[in-house]
Amino acid sequence: MPEPKRPSEFDLIARHFAPLTQGFPGACGLRDDAAVISPAPGNELVVKTDVVVGSVDFLPDTPPGLVARKALRVNFSDLAAKGAVPRAYLLDLLLPPSFEEAWVAGFAAGLAEDQAEYGVHLIGGDTSSTPGPVVVAVTAFGEAPFGRLVRRGGARPGDSVYVTGSIGDAALGLDVQRGTLAPPDAGTASFLLDRLRLPRPRVALGPALIGLANASIDVSDGLVADLRHLCEASGLAAIIEARAVPLSEAARAAIGADAGRLRRALTGGDDYEIVFTAPPAALPRIGELSRVSGVPVTAIGRIVEAAPGAPLVRVLDERGQPVRFASEGWTHFGGEPNS
Amino acid sequence: MPEPKRPSEFDLIARHFAPLTQGFPGACGLRDDAAVISPAPGNELVVKTDVVVGSVDFLPDTPPGLVARKALRVNFSDLAAKGAVPRAYLLDLLLPPSFEEAWVAGFAAGLAEDQAEYGVHLIGGDTSSTPGPVVVAVTAFGEAPFGRLVRRGGARPGDSVYVTGSIGDAALGLDVQRGTLAPPDAGTASFLLDRLRLPRPRVALGPALIGLANASIDVSDGLVADLRHLCEASGLAAIIEARAVPLSEAARAAIGADAGRLRRALTGGDDYEIVFTAPPAALPRIGELSRVSGVPVTAIGRIVEAAPGAPLVRVLDERGQPVRFASEGWTHFGGEPNS
Numbered sequence: 001m002p003e004p005k006r007p008s009e010f011d012l013i014a015r016h017f018a019p020l021t022q023g024f025p026g027a028c029g030l031r032d033d034a035a036v037i038s039p040a041p042g043n044e045l046v047v048k049t050d051v052v053v054g055s056v057d058f059l060p061d062t063p064p065g066l067v068a069r070k071a072l073r074v075n076f077s078d079l080a081a082k083g084a085v086p087r088a089y090l091l092d093l094l095l096p097p098s099f100e101e102a103w104v105a106g107f108a109a110g111l112a113e114d115q116a117e118y119g120v121h122l123i124g125g126d127t128s129s130t131p132g133p134v135v136v137a138v139t140a141f142g143e144a145p146f147g148r149l150v151r152r153g154g155a156r157p158g159d160s161v162y163v164t165g166s167i168g169d170a171a172l173g174l175d176v177q178r179g180t181l182a183p184p185d186a187g188t189a190s191f192l193l194d195r196l197r198l199p200r201p202r203v204a205l206g207p208a209l210i211g212l213a214n215a216s217i218d219v220s221d222g223l224v225a226d227l228r229h230l231c232e233a234s235g236l237a238a239i240i241e242a243r244a245v246p247l248s249e250a251a252r253a254a255i256g257a258d259a260g261r262l263r264r265a266l267t268g269g270d271d272y273e274i275v276f277t278a279p280p281a282a283l284p285r286i287g288e289l290s291r292v293s294g295v296p297v298t299a300i301g302r303i304v305e306a307a308p309g310a311p312l313v314r315v316l317d318e319r320g321q322p323v324r325f326a327s328e329g330w331t332h333f334g335g336e337p338n339s
Numbered sequence: 340m341p342e343p344k345r346p347s348e349f350d351l352i353a354r355h356f357a358p359l360t361q362g363f364p365g366a367c368g369l370r371d372d373a374a375v376i377s378p379a380p381g382n383e384l385v386v387k388t389d390v391v392v393g394s395v396d397f398l399p400d401t402p403p404g405l406v407a408r409k410a411l412r413v414n415f416s417d418l419a420a421k422g423a424v425p426r427a428y429l430l431d432l433l434l435p436p437s438f439e440e441a442w443v444a445g446f447a448a449g450l451a452e453d454q455a456e457y458g459v460h461l462i463g464g465d466t467s468s469t470p471g472p473v474v475v476a477v478t479a480f481g482e483a484p485f486g487r488l489v490r491r492g493g494a495r496p497g498d499s500v501y502v503t504g505s506i507g508d509a510a511l512g513l514d515v516q517r518g519t520l521a522p523p524d525a526g527t528a529s530f531l532l533d534r535l536r537l538p539r540p541r542v543a544l545g546p547a548l549i550g551l552a553n554a555s556i557d558v559s560d561g562l563v564a565d566l567r568h569l570c571e572a573s574g575l576a577a578i579i580e581a582r583a584v585p586l587s588e589a590a591r592a593a594i595g596a597d598a599g600r601l602r603r604a605l606t607g608g609d610d611y612e613i614v615f616t617a618p619p620a621a622l623p624r625i626g627e628l629s630r631v632s633g634v635p636v637t638a639i640g641r642i643v644e645a646a647p648g649a650p651l652v653r654v655l656d657e658r659g660q661p662v663r664f665a666s667e668g669w670t671h672f673g674g675e676p677n678s
Contacts, residue, residue: 031571031572032572033418033421033556033557034421035386035387036383036483036488037383044375044377046373046374047374047376047463048372048374048463049463049476050431051474053467053468053469053471055470056468078372078373082372082373090478092388092390092476094390094474124386126476130474131395131471131472132392132470132471132472132474133470135390137431139386139429142373151371152367152372153371218372233370
């Protein structure tokens, strides 16, 4: 029997991706060399790109719809942390020679699901082949009022440090997935795994940070590492109370009394929460924002002047003693982040 | 001896990529979660993304600076074909574990060279690791007057079909590189190889097509294939005179009297020229444009109504007989393009 004919990239685009541009005329149905996008009057475009790689960032048996949705959401999380509203995205997809069209169909179905959830559209991309693993590169476009973006570098001494939602679930979920953490019960395991597999970027809360937060960053490399990025950009330091860091019921159950697991929660990646700083006077408005958005927001520490020789982020335990970390967050290439 | 410490992605970004953002404040020196970009008043943003993969799109021993420059230029070619002026780009770079920092340095030097040549800036990106080959995904941003983009779908019956520069050099250069074409002399070989390795996108001519061309597309998959895309989008067909298609001296020398090589030139990819259509009355202005821009522009055929059952692009030889092609252009996954 002849080998079944592989679909060309034109087939894949026409069948699975062109329909995702519906409602965005500037995408020209993926039938042109380039797409057109402009911010609404008074706004500017905010752009972010992030790549996920098969066998590095997701397992080969991860459902393709989840791969697609996570690839979108990690970008939307960055936009949200800046106060921007997601609007559109470009997609580069590299497929190995062995790919099956059903995988692409499932991948596109995941995109469609999140397009509906976030009100965004596919506006362009590139589909090609690779001798390596699947590669998904997303470039996300958001909008924010002109000149009002919440930057990493705006923190001020005396600011309170806040974090949304809960921290450490995804890192503990990764431990569960790897079999290095035996969760106390099935419900805990499934909650932690779900937090790993499908982030919920804080897109509803993010835009409300404009005019409220002095500095902000999304928590993707790990709370300590990302807060250090914020401190570096601001030329300041932070002191965090470990016991104040919000943990889910599941994380508490998984951590128990294991100090190593707690450190793991504070430094593990993939939370896709927002850590931000705001002056003490903003407290009532932040409480109101949390109520209105339905997103928990927790004060976890404060911004201080950087002291020569001291780490930019100091995490204190219940006795006020510094918690020491072997590694402060996820890096590629196995290198340690700059201190 | 301990293994030398690998640079982290933070090291690579700080040393090689952050300097490339200088002069573009919205990039925030790559020290934030996202970049900001907006078109000038009266303009809109035009976006295009394209991925190149090591061992698929370039050989492992290709100098990294050339990899970088070609990755940028293929995107600028699409922008130029739409009438847009390149302005900025995002870069996703995946590196295998064995990468050497000198490769990254050479790659960044190539980017710097083309930033100077095209007046563009790096504004963001993602650097990560892969078990597969090097992957370079570029998203390019251009600007064009609002609503004036030259689309693929605007051709009209009776339009003349024009192409810039010369066609087929890169495809013949690929044959030289593969050793399947023995060029008549070293000068011919080096010209054809250079055309393959470093495209010259028509960025100076492109913006002048606004208000002049009815439809336009860049020639990347091959003249016949790309013109077919234009015809599909326009709901029309094209008739091309093979002898009118502009060939370089080197291509003429390499082709000689070999009809197969001529077909290869007409269908091979990587030309990065522009094929466009314009009404006959535009001829004097197109001649003037060619003179002013210094880019040869050649009339090669005309746009006609599509006939049921006939190919959308008919190429006629010197006796007016249709030239037949086994393949009409480059596709990924080995599939044939839709007809």
